[in-house]
Amino acid sequence: MNQLADNTPGKVILAMGNEAIVRGGLEAGLGYFSTYPGTPASEIGVEYMKLHAEFPHIHAEFSVNEHVAAHGAQGASWAGIRSMVTMKHVGMNVAAEVLHFAGYTGVKAGFLVVIGSDPGATSSTSEQDDRWYSLHTHLPLLEPASIQEAKDYTLRAFALSERYNLPVVLNAPGKLCHNIGSLALGSLPAHPAAKGKFERNPQRYINLFAGSVANHRRAVEAAAALGADAPTLGFNRVIPGTGKTGFISSSINFQYLMESLALLGVTDAPVLKLGLTFPLNADEIASFAKGLDRIIVVEDLEGFVEYQVKWLLYDKNVRLPILGKELFPAWGELDPDVIRDLLAPVLSRTQPARVTRTRELSAALTKDLPPRQGAFCIGCPHRATLYSIVKATDRKVIFAGDIGCYTLSCLPPFRAFDWVTCMNWWVGIAQGRRQKVEGEDLFSYVGDSTFFHSGIPGLINAVQQNANMVLVILDNKWVAMTGHQPSPTTEAAIDGTKMKPVDIKGLLKSIGVTYVRTINPFNIKASTAAIREALRTRTGVRVIIAEQECALQHGRRVTLNPKGFEEYTQIDPGRCQKCNECYIELGCPAIRRRDEGADFHYYIEETACLECGACRDLCPNGAIARTEIRSAKKAAAQ
Amino acid sequence: MIRYDILICGIGGQGAITLGTALKLAAIRAGLSVVGAERRGGAQREGVVTSNVRYRGTVPGEAIDERAMTVSGLIPTAGADMLIAMEPLEALRHAQYLHEDSVVIVNDFPLIPVAVRNGDAVYPTTESIYARLREFTPGVHVFNLDELSRAHFNSLRQVNTISMGLAYGLGNLPVPREALLDTIREQFPDFPKNSRAFELGAELAGKGASRQ
Numbered sequence: 001m002n003q004l005a006d007n008t009p010g011k012v013i014l015a016m017g018n019e020a021i022v023r024g025g026l027e028a029g030l031g032y033f034s035t036y037p038g039t040p041a042s043e044i045g046v047e048y049m050k051l052h053a054e055f056p057h058i059h060a061e062f063s064v065n066e067h068v069a070a071h072g073a074q075g076a077s078w079a080g081i082r083s084m085v086t087m088k089h090v091g092m093n094v095a096a097e098v099l100h101f102a103g104y105t106g107v108k109a110g111f112l113v114v115i116g117s118d119p120g121a122t123s124s125t126s127e128q129d130d131r132w133y134s135l136h137t138h139l140p141l142l143e144p145a146s147i148q149e150a151k152d153y154t155l156r157a158f159a160l161s162e163r164y165n166l167p168v169v170l171n172a173p174g175k176l177c178h179n180i181g182s183l184a185l186g187s188l189p190a191h192p193a194a195k196g197k198f199e200r201n202p203q204r205y206i207n208l209f210a211g212s213v214a215n216h217r218r219a220v221e222a223a224a225a226l227g228a229d230a231p232t233l234g235f236n237r238v239i240p241g242t243g244k245t246g247f248i249s250s251s252i253n254f255q256y257l258m259e260s261l262a263l264l265g266v267t268d269a270p271v272l273k274l275g276l277t278f279p280l281n282a283d284e285i286a287s288f289a290k291g292l293d294r295i296i297v298v299e300d301l302e303g304f305v306e307y308q309v310k311w312l313l314y315d316k317n318v319r320l321p322i323l324g325k326e327l328f329p330a331w332g333e334l335d336p337d338v339i340r341d342l343l344a345p346v347l348s349r350t351q352p353a354r355v356t357r358t359r360e361l362s363a364a365l366t367k368d369l370p371p372r373q374g375a376f377c378i379g380c381p382h383r384a385t386l387y388s389i390v391k392a393t394d395r396k397v398i399f400a401g402d403i404g405c406y407t408l409s410c411l412p413p414f415r416a417f418d419w420v421t422c423m424n425w426w427v428g429i430a431q432g433r434r435q436k437v438e439g440e441d442l443f444s445y446v447g448d449s450t451f452f453h454s455g456i457p458g459l460i461n462a463v464q465q466n467a468n469m470v471l472v473i474l475d476n477k478w479v480a481m482t483g484h485q486p487s488p489t490t491e492a493a494i495d496g497t498k499m500k501p502v503d504i505k506g507l508l509k510s511i512g513v514t515y516v517r518t519i520n521p522f523n524i525k526a527s528t529a530a531i532r533e534a535l536r537t538r539t540g541v542r543v544i545i546a547e548q549e550c551a552l553q554h555g556r557r558v559t560l561n562p563k564g565f566e567e568y569t570q571i572d573p574g575r576c577q578k579c580n581e582c583y584i585e586l587g588c589p590a591i592r593r594r595d596e597g598a599d600f601h602y603y604i605e606e607t608a609c610l611e612c613g614a615c616r617d618l619c620p621n622g623a624i625a626r627t628e629i630r631s632a633k634k635a636a637a638q
Numbered sequence: 639m640i641r642y643d644i645l646i647c648g649i650g651g652q653g654a655i656t657l658g659t660a661l662k663l664a665a666i667r668a669g670l671s672v673v674g675a676e677r678r679g680g681a682q683r684e685g686v687v688t689s690n691v692r693y694r695g696t697v698p699g700e701a702i703d704e705r706a707m708t709v710s711g712l713i714p715t716a717g718a719d720m721l722i723a724m725e726p727l728e729a730l731r732h733a734q735y736l737h738e739d740s741v742v743i744v745n746d747f748p749l750i751p752v753a754v755r756n757g758d759a760v761y762p763t764t765e766s767i768y769a770r771l772r773e774f775t776p777g778v779h780v781f782n783l784d785e786l787s788r789a790h791f792n793s794l795r796q797v798n799t800i801s802m803g804l805a806y807g808l809g810n811l812p813v814p815r816e817a818l819l820d821t822i823r824e825q826f827p828d829f830p831k832n833s834r835a836f837e838l839g840a841e842l843a844g845k846g847a848s849r850q
Contacts, residue, residue: 014662014672122677147673179711180659181673181692182666239704255710262705263714336714354737358716358774362734365770369731370759372649372751374685412756584756593750607794 024154803839
């Protein structure tokens with residue numbers, strides 16, 4: 001049984017922050033779940049999919065994008081079904097239009113929006129702080145600090161949403177989403193949610209003219225009512241102390257702060273821990289500020305809490321120094337070291353001796369270490385496609401890539417990206433440049449899932465404007481980067497279950513793309529030739545579909561259904577000219593170098609190679625061949 | 639108060655996350671509280687991966703002090719009681735977490751980064767890496783785990799369970815042998831093979847079952 005389905009209240013399990021959010025939804029009797037996968041929140045959707053057997057009444061889906069996902073959850077809420085939508089922080093921009101109405105219309109059953117945020121941009125192209133949205137959506141905002149709170153807040157968010165008739169937002173940074181630790185379970189509801197029913201309510205659901213204004217007022221007043229009750233809701237609390245410097249913190253920074261204070265030997269600081277960071281209650285803040293000489297606000301990014309604290313205390317006519325973004329940067333990710341380092345001088349404390357010693361040693365002994373950048377997996381079709389793209393274009397084009405595993409091609413050895421911004425930048429920016437910049441050949445590529453997310457309108461625009469561009473759709477059949485969620489083109493699940501893939505060629509034809517070619521990326525010579533031909537054609541939108549399933553997913557299915565023989569691709573050292581086409585230009589990590597005295601040779605690590613065949617096809621010396629086929633039984637006996 | 643912090647580092651696909659999960663599950667079996675964030679590679683493979691494992695607990699009769707007990711997902715500088723590095727260069731990259739009493743377990747199996755392949759950077763000699771680690775702490779233990787796994791089990795799949803045996807044998811883990819073995823039984827396929835791998839690690843660390 002999935003441990004998240006265990007109905008043993010009080011039992012402690014090991015759970016990821018994302019799993020704790022999933023469990024909170026189950027304990028709240030969730031009936032509808034939708035998401036577009038995005039790190040760091042992706043695992044929430046994956047878990048709800050896995051839980052289908054135990055909770056068949058929960059509708060769970062990977063939607064085509066966040067806008068669609070948010071609308072789905074809103075519709076379910078209106079029908080009286082508790083609903084949750086999850087996305088990464090930048091997904092909020094795509095869902096923002098939906099969520100600006102969500103406060104106007106209110107909810108019928110609890111409606112929770114979970115945002116996986118990414119201070120430090122460790123898996124994103126921006127570190128935008130979504131908390132600011134609440135100032136204009138009027139949606140209450142919860143910021144759990146621990147795995148346990150992630151579950152408990154999720155559970156309580158639904159009742160909060162229903163009580164105040166507003167959707168609730170829960171913001172969890174990556175270091176909480178991917179924090180793994182002890183979680184005490186609560187109880188699961190006895191009866192699954194019933195089927196919902198939509199009841200007409202023009203006053204709430206028809207947002208036109210004066211009706212829209214009235215609903216706007218309703219949202220503002222609902223948030224104000226919640227703010228007035230904030231001190232009694234149990235999300236905020238004070239860790240008392242007699243010190244004259246008080247701290248306000250939320251989310252995981254509360255834990256970093258407490259650890260930092262302990263390491264600096266500060267044992268008497270009063271700390272206001274906020275779990276509900278919008279709306280704040282002016283009396284609660286003023287009461288905490290009473291008798292303090294100053295307040296230090298510890299939070300990531302642009303200072304959302306600090307901003308509110310300052311104007312609320314102004315209204316209460318309370319004046320004291322408030323340090324926030326004067327001390328902590330508005331960019332990057334805070335961590336225990338950053339917080340301790342910045343607090344030490346302000347609190348006149350010295351660093352622990354251990355830290356000073358280690359830092360001195362690190363400065364002397366660990367500088368100039370070679371960086372380890374990400375690379376495509378062994379057997380990845382994107383590596384082969386990118387190799388062909390670089391060979392065919394000789395990099396004498398402008399590259400417009402997009403967001404997915406293939407964003408790695410901005411790194412060596414390919415370096416085939418000229419800009420990295422938001423989803424589906426390939427199509428919009430590429431067209432703008434092409435219309436106004438002479439003498440550029442534009443070369444775009446986008447993955448299947450990203451294309452379906454928001455690329456289709458841009459491509460229609462390109463066709464209508466007769467843009468001159470080549471587009472390669474890297475169709476690997478999965479949303480691979482976020483952990484292999486199904487994409488609209490997924491043909492079969494890992495267990496072999498057939499899916500209903502969208503016909504990309506049919507779609508392209510229907511929107512007027514006349515030049516469409518399909519390549520198998522592992523056939524390097526044919527792929528390179530196809531790309532060259534598309535470049536030479538020089539008019540209109542030319543699309544190449546590079547079709548090959550993600551190697552990891554393909555490998556998983558093969559492991560479940562093994563072939564009756566084994567294949568080995570090897571390099572013949574007698575033929576190898578050490579030209580570096582495979583070792584450096586293709587850069588496959590399964591191809592390795594063995595030094596033997598002054599000499600060396602290249603070899604393929606058998607336990608790593610996935611037999612994609614790309615190196616064999618591109619070797620100019622015919623030195624790479626599939627050299628051994630043994631029966632699996634015979635190999636096992638050896 | 640019980641506190642013991644382990645940092646595991648490696649490269650995507652080497653099993654650092656799996657090892658961290660196993661060490662955490664063993665803590666829950668042993669009745670401890672555990673927490674720790676993961677840093678996963680930007681993509682699926684080749685990037686740096688870390689797993690923080692932070693054990694906390696109270697001894698019987700001890701009151702819970704929130705100021706001392708609050709623990710985040712990240713081990714601070716000089717905070718790791720143990721570093722398990724699945725690769726030598728990554729051990730040195732994470733040396734900032736070591737203190738003078740840290741135990742370091744390094745897999746003597748270099749994996750060459752793309753930047754070194756391309757000639758943009760130089761991989762230090764492993765001798766130099768281990769000498770530098772010993773400046774931080776005398777407790778540096780080097781094993782070729784890939785080779786050990788291959789030699790004893792004809793597979794690379796036992797690297798994690800050998801590591802668990804080494805961690806048990808070389809550190810003062812607040813988790814008993816039984817909890818670790820029960821976790822292996824539950825989490826890994828082929829318990830006889832993986833329990834032998836655990837014993838091999840414990841034996842190499844001088845704490846095998848026969849020496850108890």
